[in-house]
Amino acid sequence: MNRRAFLLLTTAGTFGAALGVNKLMKLTSAATPCATILYSASDNPAGGHFLTRLDIASGTTDSQAVPFRGHGMLPLHDGRVILFGRRPGFECAVVNWSNGMQRIPATAGHHFDGHGCLSAQGDVLFTTENHFDAKRGVLGIRDSQTFQHLGEYDTFGLDPHEVQLMPDGKTLVVANGGIETHPDFGRRKLNLDTMQPSLVYIDAASGKKIDEYRLPDRYLSIRHLIATADGNVGVALQYEGDLYRQQPASLVAWQERGGDLQLLDISTADVARFSGYMADLAYDPQQHILAVSSPRGNHTSFWSTREHRFLHAHPLPEPSGIAFLADKQQFLVSDATGGIHTFPSTLQPASASLLHHYPDTLWDNHVVLS
Structure with a gap:
């Protein structure tokens, strides 16, 4: 971060209070024991885009129209929810369920890349961004109340997609997808022959x-991640190689705290069903089970992080968002046909149960519990 950005942070009174912290906030990767509200981006059959709030128990929904297709979400402590833009996103939406929507524009020469997280005190918002003309991945730094842009950090790689705060409250973990893009070329991938994905840990204060x-x-693009309360990290991968010639060795990786990033074992026949594409993750810390959705493969997969291997998978139509319901020992999964399903967290194969169905709602990307 440059000197001007540092002075802005200091002047705003947020740098020391929000980044040099002792008190930890709830991690967005871990579901609260009694989570009752689910948030997700959604579309309708007419092509409208929304942020939807779902009461899990009653099944009632409330949707706020937004001007773009959303990706990740971040509930704020005051009840507002940030919906992050992607594909590429030149703005984010902050939804206040009683007062409408506020827009956060991207800074000049940047676009948002789908995700963000708060500092431990909740005063600072970090957003994954692509500084496309400079070919740099950055974390934008903003005041989480006013959304004033305060500076940026380098992510030390291209295409940062997801960022989370580690349980120490001091470290950010970033999934750099490694893919160069530019708005002038739409979603075309410009550097597949030289792409270098990475998982990077960054000091939040400096x-x-x-x-x-x-x-x-x-060719295994590191896209989505989950940081557990124990300081372990799970990674969902997307393969940019030629699937007709060769299947990837795996599409899920796991890193024990202080250890190496390692692919979880899976057979070639099993990995082929996922069509080279994994998306959202959720984790059961008691059973040591990592659940990962594959919308292109039309399967939800389950992996043992204790045994470092694939367990089983179950077909669903374009499963996208996934979360762990700790009080019920279940995984909740949304799909593109409007279904909300639950799976028991078990090492053995088990069938999904349909919890709710909304035929006019196409659930998208991720779900977040609150």
């Missing part, structure tokens, strides 16, 4: 790189 990890297969 922007200094703490550690960086890469997988042996550079």
